[in-house]
Amino acid sequence: MKNILLIGCGHMGSALLTSWIDSKQYHITLIDPLKINFLNKKYKKIKKIKIVQTISKIENASKFHFIVIAVRPIDLTNVLKELSKIKFNKKTSLVSVVAGKKINIYRKYFSNISNYFRVMPNMPASIGESMNCIVFNKEANSSKKKDIFKLFSLSGRSIFLKNENEIDMTTAISGSGPGFIFNLIDAMEKAAIRLGFKQQTARILVLETFKGSINLFSKSKMTAQQLVNTVATKGGTTEAGLKIMKKNKIHKIFVDLTNASYKKAKHQGSINGKK
Ligand SMILES: NC(=O)c1ccc[n+]([C@@H]2O[C@H](COP(=O)([O-])OP(=O)(O)OC[C@H]3O[C@@H](n4cnc5c(N)ncnc54)[C@H](OP(=O)(O)O)[C@@H]3O)[C@@H](O)[C@H]2O)c1
Structure with missing residues (x-):
């Protein structure tokens, strides 16, 4: 042993x-x-x-x-x-x-x-x-x-x-990723509460939506973007929400936050002067 x-x-x-x-x-x-x-x-x-x-x-x-x-x-x-x-x-x-x-x-x-x-x-x-x-x-x-x-x-x-550069890169994706995902979950839960749901119901709705979407993504051969298109009926409710995501540059936000996390991981190698 x-x-x-x-x-x-x-x-x-x-x-x-x-x-x-x-x-x-x-x-x-x-x-x-x-x-x-x-x-x-x-x-x-x-x-x-x-x-x-x-x-x-x-x-x-x-x-x-x-x-x-x-x-x-x-x-x-x-x-x-x-x-x-x-x-x-x-x-x-x-x-x-x-x-x-x-x-x-x-x-x-x-x-x-x-x-x-x-x-x-x-x-x-x-x-x-x-x-x-x-x-x-x-x-x-x-x-x-x-x-x-x-x-x-x-x-x-x-x-x-x-190589070690890839470890710093993945620190920004899978290492820190759960923090980003939990923040998204929190934002969606709070939005559901703002619409009028009780916290317990908001949690169930958001949790099942994340779970179902991830399971569908993992079982599907489509890309995430193709799956977006299957949900967003032209002129429909999802499309109305997606327009707000686009306007607020959700993709850019993720580029920025992963860059910040990656830079921090790279910089960490030199804090305390111990390279
Ligand atoms: N959290 C994550 O999601 C995650 C993911 C990937 C990698 N990591 C890495 O994992 C490491 C730990 O992160 P964490 O989130 O677990 O931090 P954490 O919760 O603060 O745990 C670090 C632990 O180390 C203890 N410690 C400090 N000095 C020590 C010593 N001399 N001997 C033994 N233990 C000592 C701390 O005790 P005190 O609190 O009493 O100082 C604390 O319990 C970090 O380097 C981080 O980069 C974390």
Whole structure:
């Protein structure tokens, strides 16, 4: 049974953790200093989980097959400084889900680790429906690539990307995407309430509309734009609403917001002066 060291059990770390626990295939050591009481309470009955207070208290470090880093970019330097004091096994794979931070940053801290991965998951990982995009360093060994693919596929669909620029690009699409989608859902719910529906009804109407549209899109051979045309009867109600979307430049809004997110991911590689 393989061993995972998970550093950072916030939104993303715990979303991934859920699928790894469910699989019963891994021993997992968790570190998140300020959440230690919460973690102890939540996972005390699960034998395969061990909670350690801080990185400096890690024991038997050579047993870890994967170190998964899921802290905020701003906390990364501290975490790497602490981790670099520990002697890990040279077969250990270091995996980071931290947005923007390049593999070269991690390499500087470890002399005996040769397999580095950057993964961009998303929040639906918490229900096993993540979109995981994976890149690795040139030296990464093919059996380690398979191991990482298997590990992340437990939380959803996984694909390998060509390079780190693509990881920054996907951060703006699938990584941040759920945030954009939830904002659209929120806008539609609030519009339904404004028309006069109660919150509970608005939620059902909007949820089923998003679900049905996504399922139709996934089962259809048409493009999204072709599907728009099937709904928008000439001179009809949908067309009246679509005119407002066009006037407010919905496509441009999405170009702008994904560009902003992509630029942020690219810039993140240089914050704290750690390129
Ligand atoms: N959220 C997403 O949808 C998403 C998607 C893709 C990728 N990511 C990436 O995932 C990473 C985490 O994001 P998040 O949304 O999960 O943030 P988060 O909820 O703030 O979680 C980060 C966790 O790391 C903990 N932490 C800070 N310093 C630590 C240390 N030295 N040792 C161990 N744990 C430490 C934090 O504890 P405190 O709160 O006590 O400081 C917090 O619980 C980010 O780098 C982000 O780019 C997030």
